[in-house]
Amino acid sequence: MGRLELRELTIRYGAKTVISELNLQLQDGEILSLLGPSGAGKSTVLKAVAGLLPPFSGSIAINGQPADHLPAERRDTVLIFQKPLLFPFLNVGQNIAFGLRMTGHRGAAARQRIERMIAITGLQGLELRRVHQLSGGQQQRVALARGLVLEPSILLLDEPFSSLDAELREQMRELIRTIQQQTKTTMLFVTHDQSEAFGVSDRVALLLDGRLRQTGPPEQVFYRPADVDVARFFGCNNVLPGSIRDGYFHGARVRVPTERADCNEAVAMIRPEDVRLYPAVPGSDRPTGRISGIRFQGAMSRLTVTTEDGPVSVLSIRPHWHLGELVGLEFPADRLHVFPAGQEK
Numbered sequence: 001m002g003r004l005e006l007r008e009l010t011i012r013y014g015a016k017t018v019i020s021e022l023n024l025q026l027q028d029g030e031i032l033s034l035l036g037p038s039g040a041g042k043s044t045v046l047k048a049v050a051g052l053l054p055p056f057s058g059s060i061a062i063n064g065q066p067a068d069h070l071p072a073e074r075r076d077t078v079l080i081f082q083k084p085l086l087f088p089f090l091n092v093g094q095n096i097a098f099g100l101r102m103t104g105h106r107g108a109a110a111r112q113r114i115e116r117m118i119a120i121t122g123l124q125g126l127e128l129r130r131v132h133q134l135s136g137g138q139q140q141r142v143a144l145a146r147g148l149v150l151e152p153s154i155l156l157l158d159e160p161f162s163s164l165d166a167e168l169r170e171q172m173r174e175l176i177r178t179i180q181q182q183t184k185t186t187m188l189f190v191t192h193d194q195s196e197a198f199g200v201s202d203r204v205a206l207l208l209d210g211r212l213r214q215t216g217p218p219e220q221v222f223y224r225p226a227d228v229d230v231a232r233f234f235g236c237n238n239v240l241p242g243s244i245r246d247g248y249f250h251g252a253r254v255r256v257p258t259e260r261a262d263c264n265e266a267v268a269m270i271r272p273e274d275v276r277l278y279p280a281v282p283g284s285d286r287p288t289g290r291i292s293g294i295r296f297q298g299a300m301s302r303l304t305v306t307t308e309d310g311p312v313s314v315l316s317i318r319p320h321w322h323l324g325e326l327v328g329l330e331f332p333a334d335r336l337h338v339f340p341a342g343q344e345k
């Protein structure tokens with residue numbers, strides 16, 4: 001069992017408030033990614049849950065019990081770091097067994113737990129290897145097995161795969177899902193990488209400047225950002241100015257329905273991959289612009305289109321556009337996110 005509840009959690013380093021009134025709940029068996037840019041305060045939250053940092057105010061409950069004043073070793077949490085902190089003088093099996101031995105678990109039951117974790121993390125056959133004989137990915141598997149064998153209520157993971165290459169990271173994401181299915185361990189997973197957060201977790205919580213800005217399933221936070229900052233974090237870097245009247249956003253030759261209230265200054269935001277380009281048609285009432293930049297990026301090219309309302313960034317898989325070409329733009333209504341302009345930072 002592993003439930004976690006953070007209430008109005010505020011954490012300061014000296015005079016600096018790093019986490020402000022954070023509320024977050026994890027259900028039993030859930031994987032939640034705490035996502036945010038560098039410096040947002042993600043590791044600080046993990047350290048507070050693990051008992052390595054006292055909260056300034058607010059509360060932390062694990063399985064419904066207040067945990068704020070429990071020392072780290074009595075919180076029933078395990079923290080996995082970016083670098084696997086393994087014992088170099090022990091082999092793989094001994095590393096995994098270490099915590100269990102320290103807590104007095106020995107004999108057949110302990111051996112069974114260890115063997116199960118070795119199987120789940122795919123370390124069979126490596127039990128007698130020394131740590132320095134393992135790859136980075138294998139070392140992180142040992143760190144995971146060593147933590148999981150303790151059957152913690154909450155597994156805390158602090159960017160555990162960020163030092164691995166892209167292919168290995170993908171494999172480790174799969175491993176995390178397998179571990180969750182087989183052990184039902186509740187996990188709080190910290191990452192700055194949105195595709196990692198989406199690939200690993202049931203829900204994502206976005207932290208910006210120490211404040212939780214949106215929490216929900218991956219598709220929801222990505223496709224329905226709550227405000228301008230969240231939209232920007234998820235890549236909506238095209239901002240069209242306009243206003244909202246009678247249920248429509250009007251601006252930049254765009255008219256899209258919105259449920260937002262009337263407002264003189266509003267913005268519609270859209271990701272570069274959602275903008276469509278067409279050869280310009282004379283007399284069309286579609287927004288137009290001239291291609292002022294083309295950057296080849298492999299599968300896609302990033303184009304800058306200069307319009308009368310400013311530059312628009314477009315990702316295109318079609319390589320046949322030319323610098324200086326006049327183009328028509330389409331902003332599909334279901335990909336535009338409309339907000340009152342006052343929300344913008």
Ligand SMILES: Nc1ncnc2c1ncn2[C@@H]1O[C@H](COP(=O)(O)OP(=O)(O)OP(=O)(O)O)[C@@H](O)[C@H]1O
Pocket residue numbers: 013018036037038039040041042043044045192
């Ligand atoms: N011991 C400390 N003393 C003072 N300030 C700190 C301390 N640790 C972290 N900070 C500051 O608190 C803020 C949040 O840091 P934290 O490490 O929690 O962010 P993060 O989102 O995990 O970032 P990263 O992804 O870069 O690790 C940062 O501004 C950081 O400089």
